[in-house]
Amino acid sequence: MRKDFSHLPGEHIITWLLHCWDNGAGSLELEGREAKQLGSLSREGGIDKAIGKKAQALSLWRRLLSSVRERYPFSEDIVCQPGKWTTVERGIQYLRELAVREMVYYDPDNAQLPTDPDEVQCTRPMWRKFVRSAPSSYANSLAVIDWKSEEAPTVDEVAG
Structure with missing residues (x-):
């Protein structure tokens, strides 16, 4: 499962998110402890830490989006x-x-x-x-x- 959602070296963050969506992140429900067990998906500590922050069951997609937003609070910080x-x-x-x-x-x-x-x-x-x-x-x-x-x-x- 990690290979389907891992951020590749040199891949833009938005390209990675789209790759995760296309690989089913929207249909994968995870509780906080399960999300933490995924380890480093984004290769960015702040994002990876935030992925498992919320305890309730959420889709991996929602976890990824909120984690990236937390790491990059201003839209200008993310370049497509x-x-x-x-x-x-x-x-x-x-x-x-x-x-x-x-x-x-x-x-x-x-x-x-x-x-x-x-x-x-x-x-x-x-x-x-x-x-x-x-x-x-x-x-x-x-x-x-x-x-x-x-x-x-x-x-x-x-x-x-």
């Missing part, structure tokens, strides 16, 4: 993979990473907020970062997309 993406697949991956970054700073007690990164609504700042990271062949088409309704599309709707 910089640079341009060159394939549609990598672009979708980057958009999903932007969604995870948003989720780190969600109120964990607000049950109305999504727990799945693909269900996160694309905020205008997220979309702006996404378009700016796109190669010129995609950027012009993406830049003209405007949401007609008040409700922004989810990451999954954009990726679909």
Whole structure:
């Protein structure tokens, strides 16, 4: 189980969180003592210590998000993979990473907020970062997309 959720050397923290989500962290419920037994997942002492802090049963996903938020209290401290993406697949991956970054700073007690990164609504700042990271062949088409309704599309709707 540790191999599915371990932070790889050189991997960005948000990329690691998305990797954990994709490997089932949202469906793995752990009590505090069980979470502590996982040992060093993040390779950062502050995050690893916080993962097992709460005694009640919580999903590993929720533990990871709150631990990263505790370690990085300001969203500016967490950088998503910089640079341009060159394939549609990598672009979708980057958009999903932007969604995870948003989720780190969600109120964990607000049950109305999504727990799945693909269900996160694309905020205008997220979309702006996404378009700016796109190669010129995609950027012009993406830049003209405007949401007609008040409700922004989810990451999954954009990726679909």
